[in-house]
Amino acid sequence: MIDNLALALSHGLLILAAWRLLSRPDLDDPDIAAPAPPEPKKKSFLKAAAPDA
Amino acid sequence: MRDLGFVLYLAALIGLGFKRPFLLVLAFAYIDIVQPQRLSYYLLNSVQISMIVAAMAFGAWLLFDTKKGARFAPRQAMMLILLLYAWVTTQYADFPVEAQDKWNWASKAMIWAIFLPLTLRTRLRIEAYLLFMVLSASAIFIVGGIKTAMSGGGYGQQIFMLNDNTGLYEGSTGSTFAIAIIPLILWFCRHGTIFPPDWRVKLFSANLIFACLLIPVGTAARTGMLCIAAVAGLVMRDMKRRVGYAVLVCAVGVAAVPLLPKDFTARFDTIAGYQSDGSATTRLAIWAWTWNYAQSHPFGGGFDAYRSSEIKVETKAVEGSGGVASVQAKTQDDKSRAYHSSYFEMLGEQGFPGFFLFLAIHLGGLIRMEVLRRRFKKAEGEDAWISPLATALQHAHIVYLIGSLFVGIAFQPFAYLLVAVQIGLDNTVSAKVREKKPIVLKPAPAAA
Numbered sequence: 285m286i287d288n289l290a291l292a293l294s295h296g297l298l299i300l301a302a303w304r305l306l307s308r309p310d311l312d313d314p315d316i317a318a319p320a321p322p323e324p325k326k327k328s329f330l331k332a333a334a335p336d337a
Numbered sequence: 338m339r340d341l342g343f344v345l346y347l348a349a350l351i352g353l354g355f356k357r358p359f360l361l362v363l364a365f366a367y368i369d370i371v372q373p374q375r376l377s378y379y380l381l382n383s384v385q386i387s388m389i390v391a392a393m394a395f396g397a398w399l400l401f402d403t404k405k406g407a408r409f410a411p412r413q414a415m416m417l418i419l420l421l422y423a424w425v426t427t428q429y430a431d432f433p434v435e436a437q438d439k440w441n442w443a444s445k446a447m448i449w450a451i452f453l454p455l456t457l458r459t460r461l462r463i464e465a466y467l468l469f470m471v472l473s474a475s476a477i478f479i480v481g482g483i484k485t486a487m488s489g490g491g492y493g494q495q496i497f498m499l500n501d502n503t504g505l506y507e508g509s510t511g512s513t514f515a516i517a518i519i520p521l522i523l524w525f526c527r528h529g530t531i532f533p534p535d536w537r538v539k540l541f542s543a544n545l546i547f548a549c550l551l552i553p554v555g556t557a558a559r560t561g562m563l564c565i566a567a568v569a570g571l572v573m574r575d576m577k578r579r580v581g582y583a584v585l586v587c588a589v590g591v592a593a594v595p596l597l598p599k600d601f602t603a604r605f606d607t608i609a610g611y612q613s614d615g616s617a618t619t620r621l622a623i624w625a626w627t628w629n630y631a632q633s634h635p636f637g638g639g640f641d642a643y644r645s646s647e648i649k650v651e652t653k654a655v656e657g658s659g660g661v662a663s664v665q666a667k668t669q670d671d672k673s674r675a676y677h678s679s680y681f682e683m684l685g686e687q688g689f690p691g692f693f694l695f696l697a698i699h700l701g702g703l704i705r706m707e708v709l710r711r712r713f714k715k716a717e718g719e720d721a722w723i724s725p726l727a728t729a730l731q732h733a734h735i736v737y738l739i740g741s742l743f744v745g746i747a748f749q750p751f752a753y754l755l756v757a758v759q760i761g762l763d764n765t766v767s768a769k770v771r772e773k774k775p776i777v778l779k780p781a782p783a784a785a
Binding site (some may be wrong): 286287288289290291293294295297298299301302303304305306308310311312313314317318319 | 339356359363458459460462469472473476479480483487498530532765
């Protein structure tokens with residue numbers, strides 16, 4: 285049970301990673317930059333919606 | 338059922354490799370670490386799946402991958418010399434049959450490590466390879482972590498899926514590498530692009546790190562505890578609030594002691610009172626034997642030369658109750674004891690030349706990673722990942738070298754993979770610098 289759970293989780297993530305790599309041109313081409321990491325959310329929704337003072 | 342699952346899974350992974358050939362290199366990483374052929378009962382057992390996938394990965398690189406900028410690094414040359422040297426020592430080994438057995442798997446690990454850096458020529462490939470190493474290892478360590486949490490584990494208890502002393506499935510080896518990958522997992526939490534860091538990545542990473550920390554407990558491997566102490570210290574190097582972190586680590590450590598299984602704490606106590614512990618005194622005796630053996634066989638005795646060892650082990654046990662205690666000294670004869678240290682393993686099997694090559698390959702890696710770490714420390718933007726990755730690889734390597742003090746893992750494939758990824762990183766970054774691509778640096782802080 286535990287064995288199968290761990291196998292399913294790790295193998296699922298491995299195949300998902302492989303799948304995601306298929307659509308990444310920067311896998312083979314060093315001249316293409318990796319996608320920029322998402323901007324950290326600094327403001328909460330309410331603060332972002334409020335007009336600046 | 339599990340057999341069929343593994344076959345279909347491998348077919349899917351290899352199938353994706355036909356679309357992007359580098360995925361075959363990743364598929365081999367998975368096979369090398371998880372060893373699905375050993376986990377299955379009949380289907381995969383009957384074919385040399387690792388050889389087939391390795392050949393496909395090499396063929397795909399040869400036919401389809403660009404060789405532009407490919408460079409043969411000095412450490413690859415050193416591994417090649419070590420490989421050739423080990424082939425020579427295998428020819429005149431003290432135990433030709435056993436030496437041939439070890440040569441068969443150790444040479445494959447070295448050949449792969451010499452080849453691998455040629456394929457790791459983009460940032461994403463390096464990341465993908467490390468991700469496959471970590472996730473493949475997680476298949477083993479998640480099981481070990483959960484079983485330890487549930488049963489407590491113990492010396493000689495089976496906490497892994499395989500009751501087999503090969504690769505990461507061996508207790509002390511697994512403990513060392515479980516801790517060694519922690520700095521890499523932390524790097525993925527900051528700089529991963531395949532799975533961009535979000536709450537899911539962080540949740541999985543935190544649980545995986547916890548599982549990894551439980552492996553030395555579950556296998557009662559004292560070496561693993563030293564590795565944990567090393568990682569806890571190394572992480573502080575780049576930390577801003579070191580004192581707070583140190584206090585937290587100590588507090589967690591003290592709080593964890595009552596929760597540890599009794600078996601484990603009893604075994605850990607023997608580090609201080611090592612004279613009462615047969616395992617520790619045996620280590621000292623076999624190391625002394627190896628040193629003497631190296632004097633008479635300076636070019637090594639070939640793989641598994643320890644089999645001719647004959648040692649006397651003296652243990653002292655304090656016995657008695659109440660106010661009276663007596664020290665009982667016992668002497669036992671022991672034969673064919675393994676080296677229990679990678680350094681003595683190299684010295685005994687490959688002699689002084691092999692020992693110094695081993696040191697040069699590994700210390701060279703630490704130095705190169707330190708160079709990259711410092712050089713790109715202030716890099717920002719698309720180069721911000723370089724220094725932290727060099728640091729993580731260096732820390733993983735230091736943990737391996739500490740574990741190596743007490744475990745004979747000089748030829749473990751996982752260690753060679755770490756070395757190969759380091760060379761790949763070094764080559765990729767050097768190519769970038771050679772092409773004079775701008776390195777984005779943080780502006781210096783304005784003077785107050």
